[in-house]
Amino acid sequence: MVNDAIRLLAAGVAIVTCLLAGAWLSTLLPVRLPAAILGLLLLLFCLCVCGKVPNALQRTARPLLVHMPLFFVPAVIAVWQFTDVIKTNGLTLFVAIVVSTLVVGVALAAWVNTLLKDKHEH
Amino acid sequence: MSTEHIVQVMLWSVVTGGIYCAGLWLYKISRSQPLLHPIVTSATAISVLIFSLGISLTNYLQATHWFSWLLNIATVALAIPMYQQIQVIRHYGWRVWLPIIAGGIAAPGSAWLFAWSIEAPEDLQMTLLAKSITTPLAIDVAGAIGGIPALAAVIVILTGLVGAVFAPWLFRFFNITNPIAAGVGLGTAAHAIGTARAVQMGQTTTAVATLALCINGIATAVVLPLLFG
Numbered sequence: 001m002v003n004d005a006i007r008l009l010a011a012g013v014a015i016v017t018c019l020l021a022g023a024w025l026s027t028l029l030p031v032r033l034p035a036a037i038l039g040l041l042l043l044l045f046c047l048c049v050c051g052k053v054p055n056a057l058q059r060t061a062r063p064l065l066v067h068m069p070l071f072f073v074p075a076v077i078a079v080w081q082f083t084d085v086i087k088t089n090g091l092t093l094f095v096a097i098v099v100s101t102l103v104v105g106v107a108l109a110a111w112v113n114t115l116l117k118d119k120h121e122h
Numbered sequence: 123m124s125t126e127h128i129v130q131v132m133l134w135s136v137v138t139g140g141i142y143c144a145g146l147w148l149y150k151i152s153r154s155q156p157l158l159h160p161i162v163t164s165a166t167a168i169s170v171l172i173f174s175l176g177i178s179l180t181n182y183l184q185a186t187h188w189f190s191w192l193l194n195i196a197t198v199a200l201a202i203p204m205y206q207q208i209q210v211i212r213h214y215g216w217r218v219w220l221p222i223i224a225g226g227i228a229a230p231g232s233a234w235l236f237a238w239s240i241e242a243p244e245d246l247q248m249t250l251l252a253k254s255i256t257t258p259l260a261i262d263v264a265g266a267i268g269g270i271p272a273l274a275a276v277i278v279i280l281t282g283l284v285g286a287v288f289a290p291w292l293f294r295f296f297n298i299t300n301p302i303a304a305g306v307g308l309g310t311a312a313h314a315i316g317t318a319r320a321v322q323m324g325q326t327t328t329a330v331a332t333l334a335l336c337i338n339g340i341a342t343a344v345v346l347p348l349l350f351g
Binding site: 015016018019022031032033034035036037039040041042043044047048053057058060061064065066067068069070071072073074075076077078079080081082085086089091092093095096097098099100101102103104105106107108109110111112113115116117119 | 139159160165168169172183190192193195196199202206208214225229233257262275276277281282285288296302303304307308310312314316317318319321328332336339340344
């Protein structure tokens with residue numbers, strides 16, 4: 001029981017360490033890349049070296065991933081700070097955000113869907 | 123840190139978490155209605171709460187600022203589903219990464235083209251180019267190419283929200299059933315929020331969406347400042 005808790009905690013520390021290493025790395029690179037993306041790549045690299053995902057890591061990561069939308073809530077609320085800009089550029093923003101995002105997203109998915117279907121048929 | 127600040131942090135974190143749980147429950151009993159996605163219901167409920175009680179927006183944002191830490195930690199954890207599906211990604215090769223790159227150009231490109239065609243202000247046009255990459259990156263890139271950093275954050279969040287809420291519904295409508303296809307669409311058009319949505323659609327979708335998030339984020343951050351910086 002206690003051992004298990006320690007393992008989960010260690011897995012959490014490992015993820016945070018990757019994030020911190022990513023933050024440090026981002027200050028060294030000539031192009032600024034976000035700490036989280038660099039941390040992700042570092043963890044991916046570690047997993048490739050390790051050859052498997054430790055059970056504790058899997059269990060610690062699961063709730064974080066499943067409830068990721070929760071962590072976006074304050075960022076969405078922050079949009080209220082910019083109602084003026086949104087009002088002034090309403091049409092441009094609407095087309096750019098709603099139309100372009102959905103058209104591109106769906107067209108891409110449809111394209112990949114067809115590509116993969118062809119691969120299966122051959 | 124004052125005691126009052128700590129109380130505020132605890133209060134607003136618990137309120138946000140509680141409302142999110144209620145939103146999650148509502149989403150479940152509505153059988154995953156896209157408009158009732160917990161991120162939509164939680165943000166709406168909290169906005170109503172803040173404005174009806176006259177609470178300062180800045181207070182709320184300061185109290186919940188640490189959520190961005192959790193977000194970063196969760197983003198790092200995306201390496202796990204990506205690793206577990208790396209064979210699948212390798213197996214399909216260019217059929218996955220080519221559309222991701224094409225979409226990474228088409229998503230901001232189409233938004234910019236529209237803004238340019240209606241002669242929108244130039245700083246707005248530049249900001250739109252950073253729309254499909256994850257927030258911290260978009261803020262930096264927008265600043266570097268003569269856009270408006272604060273607006274970039276808004277555009278990125280709304281892009282992700284719209285993509286995450288409506289894209290899965292449209293996939294069903296157009297009969298796009300392949301989990302890899304859904305992952306490419308979500309990750310490329312709706313970056314991290316789309317990827318968070320992909321987690322609910324299965325591991326393959328998550329892995330491919332994460333791949334799209336990484337490729338586009340890094341490529342855009344490198345290419346845009348070189349072109350316009």
